[in-house]
Amino acid sequence: MQLSRKVQKLFSFDTVESLWEHVCRWTHPVSSQRLLATIDRAELERLRERYPYRPNARKINAYEDADYWIGVNVKRIQDLWLDRCAPLNILDLGCGPGYFLYLCRLFGHEGLGLDPDDEPFFRGTTQFFDVRRAIARINPQTPLPELGKKFDLVTAHRVCFHRISRTENGEWLEWTPADWEFFINDIRTRFLNLHGRLLLEFNRRPDGSSFFTKELRACFLSQGARIRRWKALLAADPTQRPKFNKSKW
Numbered sequence: 627m628q629l630s631r632k633v634q635k636l637f638s639f640d641t642v643e644s645l646w647e648h649v650c651r652w653t654h655p656v657s658s659q660r661l662l663a664t665i666d667r668a669e670l671e672r673l674r675e676r677y678p679y680r681p682n683a684r685k686i687n688a689y690e691d692a693d694y695w696i697g698v699n700v701k702r703i704q705d706l707w708l709d710r711c712a713p714l715n716i717l718d719l720g721c722g723p724g725y726f727l728y729l730c731r732l733f734g735h736e737g738l739g740l741d742p743d744d745e746p747f748f749r750g751t752t753q754f755f756d757v758r759r760a761i762a763r764i765n766p767q768t769p770l771p772e773l774g775k776k777f778d779l780v781t782a783h784r785v786c787f788h789r790i791s792r793t794e795n796g797e798w799l800e801w802t803p804a805d806w807e808f809f810i811n812d813i814r815t816r817f818l819n820l821h822g823r824l825l826l827e828f829n830r831r832p833d834g835s836s837f838f839t840k841e842l843r844a845c846f847l848s849q850g851a852r853i854r855r856w857k858a859l860l861a862a863d864p865t866q867r868p869k870f871n872k873s874k875w
């Protein structure tokens with residue numbers, strides 16, 4: 627990397643936000659080891675043997691690696707102040723293996739996952755973690771199925787439901803701003819309590835760039851989102867721009 631780019635990166639807003647997140651976690655430590663001790667890791671390994679990897683699966687998807695995934699999810703818990711707030715009702719979209727909701731429960735929250743059940747290993751791990759799931763697929767311009775209640779927090783980590791299909795040149799055809807607006811409005815009006823929030827955490831794009839292209843950043847900002855690094859936080863009330871560091875919901 628060129629020196630000028632290194633210096634630019636060192637002083638970028640992204641780096642400042644990252645440092646700030648580290649400081650906040652450091653001032654409210656959570657012991658991953660204590661949380662890991664509640665998990666029978668041998669059983670997770672057995673589940674992986676029962677449901678082996680698909681060919682060409684990426685290492686990042688080694689979801690039997692509880693050390694790694696508890697570490698990742700402890701940070702999510704800390705960044706949302708879930709280790710130090712009153713019990714919440716949480717809906718986790720694309721909940722995958724269920725680590726996040728498992729930890730939420732250990733911190734006194736009640737959770738429901740939503741996932742299409744394409745992955746037998748996730749069926750096994752969510753049963754193992756006793757995480758309840760609604761089996762459903764999120765589609766563009768389509769309301770989510772009725773879940774029978776509202777939530778204080780709706781999350782989606784490492785979102786991929788916005789990817790529709792691969793184009794001929796291997797790129798993803800993905801949701802348009804209008805699709806995101808429909809989805810956000812559906813969550814706000816049907817699934818969030820009055821002071822509820824929606825947290826969306828995105829992967830980087832394959833070329834390393836941010837999910838938030840100029841167009842998507844403008845779209846999320848117009849919806850009242852607060853964007854921090856690869857995350858967008860939205861309040862139930864579209865006129866409010868929520869803060870990440872808030873203990874009262």
Ligand SMILES: C[S@@+](CC[C@H](N)C(=O)[O-])C[C@H]1O[C@@H](n2cnc3c(N)ncnc32)[C@H](O)[C@@H]1O
Nearest residue numbers: 720721722723741742762763764783784786787
């Ligand atoms: C990359 S994994 C992330 C899992 C988990 N949220 C985490 O961060 O560890 C993406 C998840 O989204 C789910 N998913 C993919 N397409 C979806 C769709 N159209 N609707 C709902 N969930 C979807 C997958 O089944 C998977 O559980």
